[in-house]
């Protein structure tokens with residue numbers, strides 16, 4: 001006879017008839033699971049998450065990410081714990097422009113609070129009770145003197161005493177721990193080479209660690225759901241430039257957004273691929289943000305480094321830099337600087353981080369409603385990144401907009417590249433009449449065309 005309580009072994013928790021949804025969901029997570037393996041995520045959260053018990057759920061998600069091979073660095077804060085200790089001891093809590101003035105009493109509280117919070121986090125990550133999401137977890141947590149700090153000094157006439165900023169992160173030592181599958185836990189405390197202890201902000205530690213580790217993600221858990229727009233709705237995604245505008249133009253941003261958004265901008269402009277803002281109050285927000293396409297918070301990405309635009313006379317030097325090596329090899333027909341200067345308004349350029357990386361030109365033949373795509377070229381160092389495709393797609397868009405029905409191209413060595421992009425074989429007698437007259441039979445270029 002079975003006992004009368006409900007049996008909730010994980011294998012049977014979902015009734016059989018409902019598994020279609022589960023299977024569909026699990027399969028849709030596969031690309032993320034593949035994609036995240038071996039990637040480095042830095043996750044930052046305030047001491048509130050530990051104080052109000054929210055870290056219990058978070059530990060489950062951290063365990064899951066760890067088991068999927070994500071390299072995790074956790075950075076915790078201690079603000080509420082320090083404030084509680086200062087209040088209990090009747091000491092004053094002093095801030096100047098959002099920065100705590102850490103006197104000797106406050107430093108003692110910071111040391112105590114950091115020690116307690118770290119131990120509580122380690123304890124929760126050590127759980128391994130059967131029939132819980134932590135069953136079988138075997139997490140090693142590594143903490144230590146990974147952060148070197150320096151004093152912030154005197155600001156606005158006030159000596160901030162033991163309040164400091166990150167001077168250096170020992171990324172090599174952190175990497176060694178991550179290589180062993182350890183989770184690295186950083187407290188908002190740093191040491192100076194003179195043996196002093198400094199109170200740091202968690203966002204400073206998290207940002208510098210993410211930058212030094214060239215992390216794939218920097219994730220902030222906050223009190224709000226993400227970065228709000230002027231109407232209060234949450235932005236789903238922002239580029240760094242858009243994030244700067246939000247900081248400048250949105251009034252009354254939540255306090256944690258004003259602290260963390262500048263950090264996300266710094267991180268994303270120094271090599272971190274993505275920053276995420278999610279709510280610490282929503283159970284599973286971390287998983288929802290990471291394993292679904294829409295996410296639940298705000299994603300910050302570096303501004304696209306590439307821009308495609310019409311060329312100007314100032315680009316002639318850059319264009320020549322791309323096409324001259326190809327002209328020397330006989331791949332492109334030679335153009336003089338004077339001709340290029342006259343025809344520069346027919347050119348598109350692709351600029352990557354301030355350098356002209358590629359170009360293409362469109363020569364219209366309005367009578368035949370056709371255009372020639374000429375001089376499509378990408379500089380050697382920039383090939384294989386889809387720049388050729390971007391230039392072609394843009395040229396096609398412009399051609400269509402100008403009312404052309406077909407695009408043709410003359411090429412000696414790039415026939416297959418164009419064929420793979422929808423061009424078909426044509427012949428010189430199919431060219432617009434004025435172009436036929438110029439066709440160089442000695443060069444024997446292939447003629448290809450594509451309907452727009």
Ligand SMILES: CC(C)(COP(=O)(O)OP(=O)(O)OC[C@H]1O[C@@H](n2cnc3c(N)ncnc32)[C@H](O)[C@@H]1OP(=O)(O)O)[C@@H](O)C(=O)NCCC(=O)NCCS
Nearest residue numbers: 375376377378383384385386387388389411413414416417
């Ligand atoms: C053709 C060209 C513009 C492509 O630029 P790109 O930015 O490297 O192109 P993409 O990144 O969009 O595409 C790269 C793909 O094209 C392939 N490719 C490059 N040159 C090719 C060629 N001559 N024939 C066939 N495929 C070619 C690459 O192997 C790569 O394939 P993969 O994605 O399967 O690895 C560049 O190779 C170039 O400047 N070539 C010399 C100039 C030229 O021939 N222009 C055309 C005449 S107007």
